[in-house]
Amino acid sequence: xxxxxxxxxxxxxxxxxxxxxxxxxxxxxxxxxxxxxxxxxxxxxxxxxxxxxxxxxxxxxxxxxxxxxxxxxxxxxxxxxxxxxxxxxxxxxxxxxxxxxxxxxxxxxxxxxxxxxxxxxxxxxxxxxxxxxxxxxxxxxxxxxxxxxxxxxxxxxxxxxxxxxxxxxxxxxxxxxxxxxxxxxxxxxxxxxxxxxxxxxxxxxxxxxxxxxxxxxxxxxxxxxxxxxxxxxxxxxxxxxxxxxxxxxxxxxxxxxxxxxxxxxxxxxxxxxxxxxxxxxxxxxxxxxxxxxxxxxxxxxxxxxxxxxxxxxxxxxxxxxxxxxxxxxxxxxxxxxxxxxxxxxxxxxxxxxxxxxxxxxxxxxxxxxxxxxxxxxxxxxxxxxxxxxxxxxxxxxxxxxxxxxxxxxxxxxxxxxxxxxxxxxxxxxxxxxxxxxxxxxxxxxxxxxxxxxxxxxxxxxxxxxxxxxxxxxxxxxxxxxxxxxxxxxxxxxxxxxxxxxxxxxxxxxxxxxxxxxxxxxxxxxxxxxxxxxxxxxxxxxxxxxxxxxxxxxxxxxxxxxxxxxxxxxxxxxxxxxxxxxxxx
Amino acid sequence: xxxxxxxxxxxxxxxxxxxxxxxxxxxxxxxxxxxxxxxxxxxxxxxxxxxxxxxxxxxxxxxxxxxxxxxxxxxxxxxxxxxxxxxxxxxxxxxxxxxxxxxxxxxxxxxxxxxxxxxxxxxxxxxxxxxxxxxxxxxxxxxxxxxxxxxxxxxxxxxxxxxxxxxxxxxxxxxxxxxxxxxxxxxxxxxxxxxxxxxxxxxxxxxxxxxxxxxxxxxxxxxxxxxxxxxxxxxxxxxxxxxxxx
Numbered sequence: 001x002x003x004x005x006x007x008x009x010x011x012x013x014x015x016x017x018x019x020x021x022x023x024x025x026x027x028x029x030x031x032x033x034x035x036x037x038x039x040x041x042x043x044x045x046x047x048x049x050x051x052x053x054x055x056x057x058x059x060x061x062x063x064x065x066x067x068x069x070x071x072x073x074x075x076x077x078x079x080x081x082x083x084x085x086x087x088x089x090x091x092x093x094x095x096x097x098x099x100x101x102x103x104x105x106x107x108x109x110x111x112x113x114x115x116x117x118x119x120x121x122x123x124x125x126x127x128x129x130x131x132x133x134x135x136x137x138x139x140x141x142x143x144x145x146x147x148x149x150x151x152x153x154x155x156x157x158x159x160x161x162x163x164x165x166x167x168x169x170x171x172x173x174x175x176x177x178x179x180x181x182x183x184x185x186x187x188x189x190x191x192x193x194x195x196x197x198x199x200x201x202x203x204x205x206x207x208x209x210x211x212x213x214x215x216x217x218x219x220x221x222x223x224x225x226x227x228x229x230x231x232x233x234x235x236x237x238x239x240x241x242x243x244x245x246x247x248x249x250x251x252x253x254x255x256x257x258x259x260x261x262x263x264x265x266x267x268x269x270x271x272x273x274x275x276x277x278x279x280x281x282x283x284x285x286x287x288x289x290x291x292x293x294x295x296x297x298x299x300x301x302x303x304x305x306x307x308x309x310x311x312x313x314x315x316x317x318x319x320x321x322x323x324x325x326x327x328x329x330x331x332x333x334x335x336x337x338x339x340x341x342x343x344x345x346x347x348x349x350x351x352x353x354x355x356x357x358x359x360x361x362x363x364x365x366x367x368x369x370x371x372x373x374x375x376x377x378x379x380x381x382x383x384x385x386x387x388x389x390x391x392x393x394x395x396x397x398x399x400x401x402x403x404x405x406x407x408x409x410x411x412x413x414x415x416x417x418x419x420x421x422x423x424x425x426x427x428x429x430x431x432x433x434x435x436x437x438x439x440x441x442x443x444x445x446x447x448x449x450x451x452x453x454x455x456x457x458x459x460x461x462x463x464x465x466x467x468x469x470x471x472x473x474x475x476x477x478x479x480x481x482x483x484x485x486x487x488x489x490x491x492x493x494x495x496x497x498x499x500x501x502x503x504x505x506x507x508x509x510x511x512x513x514x515x516x517x518x519x520x521x522x523x524x525x526x527x528x529x530x531x532x533x534x535x536x537x538x539x540x541x542x543x544x545x546x547x548x549x550x551x552x553x554x555x556x557x558x559x560x561x562x563x564x565x566x567x568x569x570x571x572x573x574x575x576x577x578x579x580x581x582x583x584x
Numbered sequence: 585x586x587x588x589x590x591x592x593x594x595x596x597x598x599x600x601x602x603x604x605x606x607x608x609x610x611x612x613x614x615x616x617x618x619x620x621x622x623x624x625x626x627x628x629x630x631x632x633x634x635x636x637x638x639x640x641x642x643x644x645x646x647x648x649x650x651x652x653x654x655x656x657x658x659x660x661x662x663x664x665x666x667x668x669x670x671x672x673x674x675x676x677x678x679x680x681x682x683x684x685x686x687x688x689x690x691x692x693x694x695x696x697x698x699x700x701x702x703x704x705x706x707x708x709x710x711x712x713x714x715x716x717x718x719x720x721x722x723x724x725x726x727x728x729x730x731x732x733x734x735x736x737x738x739x740x741x742x743x744x745x746x747x748x749x750x751x752x753x754x755x756x757x758x759x760x761x762x763x764x765x766x767x768x769x770x771x772x773x774x775x776x777x778x779x780x781x782x783x784x785x786x787x788x789x790x791x792x793x794x795x796x797x798x799x800x801x802x803x804x805x806x807x808x809x810x811x812x813x814x815x816x817x818x819x820x821x822x823x824x825x826x827x828x829x830x
Contacts, residue, residue: 347625
């Protein structure tokens, strides 16, 4: 039986290592902030101008060429401007303008919506370190571009690389938070590698960095109409996020009481009535972690209290509902446990992967002496998940490169829904995506592919066939390849883990089946001895009466979206020796 | 159990129906799963791919001169949960309403005679028509917290062939001429509801406005007639069980 609490750290947004570039050697500790002007802000144009290509007069000085390119940018001829800057960069005679040309190229690429290409050029500036006069501005642009990506992993990997550098004040809190998160990840990796003392120092560093995030970071509400303009801050409450990281570190260090206090603080900070930035996702996660800590400590009613606080339909709601079933089971509230499982196994979530829910359901029926039902559930479970196990076994034992796992994901997406094999594969791939890291890697790969395909494809042929485009495409392909390899490796690990888990569950199902058979045999022997049918079941009292605030809707096999999570399954029969329940 | 309102329905195709429906019968409140999952899954009562045969009774509502008592039959095929095509045949008797009084200027009021009634339109005998039904709403109703009634709501309309007694001129009527049966092409629009009892049986309640044109000699013109009917019927679906969804 999987412990819900064991998933606590897994769910805590672990980033991909390769993408993060987690360095397990001792990190530099310099993080002094430096005053610097914020980057020039602007709104990328929705479309691009089709002004004729005029790359500036060759042979002019760097200053004139830069001015000419800037004018193109001002006129929103971004593609032409990008090519003009690239041409400057390719002329050794204009070396004194190269730094500015590269910086301006970043801005133009960003305005074209080529975020990863802009990051490629930003990396080139940052590689030069403090030697570049655009170094600090480039750091600010990393944040700006990072905000426009689907997830923060590309940003996190860069922040980790720049860990020793001083950061612009406007981004200081976010920088500290990201670095704290990075140190937490590093600590986890070291912990897993058995390097406990190094892990501890990494955790300490994470807490130190998190504690330096100012309470004001996230205090002011961002106006809803923030639009496209880059804000110096960020969405969400950075301070609350830092407290969350603090809670994770404390939990990883074994201080569950301290962790619970940190998560409670996150809950208080993210209360919508507080005049702070709204961060419902973080609030939901804090409730989930609090519930898990209480569950782990067998404080089931507290756990249920926090599970119930998770917003209906939120990102982790289904996971919470599943875990709450165990808490309800532990306190003997079988009706609610089975009700939650009804939601989980509804057609809405048929592609979600909760194999253990069948085992729990079978156990509940078994404990209520409902042996035929328990057996039927286990048979359903075996019928459904033995092919999944076989497929997982075949997948993970097949000699194939890690990248093949990503091809499988794509294949599964493309095959028609009617194909049972495709449905099975989709289920397995969905399982892989329950790992946040894989999901984020896949998102990043998708973004790069979109940039290489759709975004660049929409630009003018002059740009698409230019040396600049080829250079950027080459870099993006490299990045994509690295991400695919990392994603494939992680997918393989995840599938191997789930294969072993599923093997365990199948074995558990078999044990319960044997136990069910034993009970049935005992009953049969009893009937042979007494000459009459033994009575092991009796009718349970129940009532459909509900409080004035509720309405009773009987479940008749039809699922209504807004009923999800509210089901309570009425057990009408139970063990004869089960204590009489009061009608409720 | 939950704490949602007693009447809940889904507006599967909202644009058209939304305007015509009361707020309570609209889709349940916007939720976190909206746009991600279907409002209803494993729908208990399904119509798609099934034939519906209805035996019904019709009663006219607003005719000042004749109350019509019709019996009818409808046969329809449901292309989907939302769209169906039906054919209908209904006929029966018409009786004088209680409000048919004639009040001449120089005499007291008296009930209209048979001759008087031959001068007025509305003596419909038979209606045959086709109908397209659009059923955007499927809902359920909590009945005293004890049971659930599933229903759907429809907009309906289609062309009709309407047979009625010819309207006579005053002279022909007073001469005792018997009106002949004439017919017109018209159309109807209406609202309908089904309350499902089982997968095979449903109660149908409809209100239709039949519109046709008839010659009215006393008015010296061809007049547009509106005949409002209410209808109640019992539907049987074939096959008796829901079609298996792919």
